[in-house]
Amino acid sequence: MTQPMDLDVRIERDSMGDRSIPCSAYYGIQTLRATENFPISGIKPLPTYVDACIIIKKATAIVNGKLGCIPQEIGQAIVQAADEVLAGKLRDQFVVDVYQAGAGTSHHMNVNEVLANRALEILGEQKGNYKRVSPNDHVNYGQSTNDVIPTAIRIGGLLALSKTLHPALENAIAALEEKAQEFQNVVRSGRTHMQDAVPVRLGENFRAWAHILTEHQNRIYTASSDLMILGLGGSAAGTGLNTHPQYRASVVQAIAEIINFPLEPAPHLMAAMQSMAPFVNVSGALRNLAQDLVKISHDLRLMDSGPKTGLKEIQLPPVQPGSSIMPGKYNPVMAEMTSMVCFQVMGYDHAIALAAQAGQLELNVMMPLIAYNLIHSIEILGNTIAALTERCIKGITAYQERCLAYAEGSLALVTALNTHIGYLNAAAVAKESLETGQSLRQIVLERGLMSEEELAKVLNLEQMSAIVPLTIQDGKSE
Numbered sequence: 001m002t003q004p005m006d007l008d009v010r011i012e013r014d015s016m017g018d019r020s021i022p023c024s025a026y027y028g029i030q031t032l033r034a035t036e037n038f039p040i041s042g043i044k045p046l047p048t049y050v051d052a053c054i055i056i057k058k059a060t061a062i063v064n065g066k067l068g069c070i071p072q073e074i075g076q077a078i079v080q081a082a083d084e085v086l087a088g089k090l091r092d093q094f095v096v097d098v099y100q101a102g103a104g105t106s107h108h109m110n111v112n113e114v115l116a117n118r119a120l121e122i123l124g125e126q127k128g129n130y131k132r133v134s135p136n137d138h139v140n141y142g143q144s145t146n147d148v149i150p151t152a153i154r155i156g157g158l159l160a161l162s163k164t165l166h167p168a169l170e171n172a173i174a175a176l177e178e179k180a181q182e183f184q185n186v187v188r189s190g191r192t193h194m195q196d197a198v199p200v201r202l203g204e205n206f207r208a209w210a211h212i213l214t215e216h217q218n219r220i221y222t223a224s225s226d227l228m229i230l231g232l233g234g235s236a237a238g239t240g241l242n243t244h245p246q247y248r249a250s251v252v253q254a255i256a257e258i259i260n261f262p263l264e265p266a267p268h269l270m271a272a273m274q275s276m277a278p279f280v281n282v283s284g285a286l287r288n289l290a291q292d293l294v295k296i297s298h299d300l301r302l303m304d305s306g307p308k309t310g311l312k313e314i315q316l317p318p319v320q321p322g323s324s325i326m327p328g329k330y331n332p333v334m335a336e337m338t339s340m341v342c343f344q345v346m347g348y349d350h351a352i353a354l355a356a357q358a359g360q361l362e363l364n365v366m367m368p369l370i371a372y373n374l375i376h377s378i379e380i381l382g383n384t385i386a387a388l389t390e391r392c393i394k395g396i397t398a399y400q401e402r403c404l405a406y407a408e409g410s411l412a413l414v415t416a417l418n419t420h421i422g423y424l425n426a427a428a429v430a431k432e433s434l435e436t437g438q439s440l441r442q443i444v445l446e447r448g449l450m451s452e453e454e455l456a457k458v459l460n461l462e463q464m465s466a467i468v469p470l471t472i473q474d475g476k477s478e
């Protein structure tokens, strides 16, 4: 149905009919219909995902222009429009809710329409004059949502990893290693099953965390190498219908030059379109990291518990008053926030797994969910680790005397006596110490189990808490 003319609107037509669009809008009729269909979460596409789509459109316009598939000047105008968006312009024009049409056609058409309308302006035309620059025939030449969106998730994932998560992990690892150095001589009681265990060094706890994060970073690097294999060029069903024979290789090369990653064309386009395995793989690596990060943030909270009624082995830097009612209370807020973000990442991973197995025949239409969850997971994990490093890890201090007092009071010190007096004798000493309050040392001497000198040598906390070096076969240590 044709709508009444209004000076502030333009009329656009698609296969369903005419609609009026605000003249100021760069999006068009298909975007308008999508916003009406999907008023779901109010969450707009992530900027990194928009960047990924625009980068793809820039590369396709360059290549299709060069190959003569679209007029050169139209290709150039689309490239200029894409560069403007990448520089931060028109960002409010990407308006379709993240929970939207299957496969991502709505967001994809939003991108095509914004670029077409801006290209029209660049060419001195009115917005909406799609006979000159068409969102479908020019911006989308030789493409389909079905090859563009899985490519955009790959590019978005790579951009998010390189901009947020990897730098954040590197800084966190460096900060933990610095603390490991600082706390190297702080002896504390180990606790296993939340019960007293043999002594350890606080510095070694931090070194272990640094090592855990390094291993996760390596796992994420390995998983993300899958994202560098692009199925762009498959068009609607992975056959490449409507594409120029030289398009597939050239367009992957063009994207590689724009983002500076060693990208490769997928060896099988249908496989690249149908399988969500690369995203599941990266998401799984993120989940794995999140699980250990929860453990670390819970450890920080336990060690910091108190100040009067808990362990208080370390002090997390107070960053804000903790309580609305209890004055002078400071809570481990950065560690608490970290745990919650990690739970969200695990939830996203589960939804990604459900979406990934829901593909049918030539296409998996659940890609919008995967796109949002994967890129958001990477970004919130990166931001969380960065904030935790700056506002928590770097400012941690240790209560060395309290740590040592706990270690000295631990009944598990008798473990070091096992090889001298036997497990059963050592257990009897521990039991008596717990019942009478007498020190382990006193009881061993009273029972005449060891000499004073021998005991002093064995019950040396510094030595007990040092890590036994890895010795290789010829007897040399690392």
Ligand SMILES: N[C@@H](CC(=O)O)C(=O)O
Pocket: 102, 103, 105, 143, 144, 145, 146, 236, 363
């Ligand atoms: N996802 C669409 C294709 C496209 O939007 O290009 C379909 O398969 O129907």
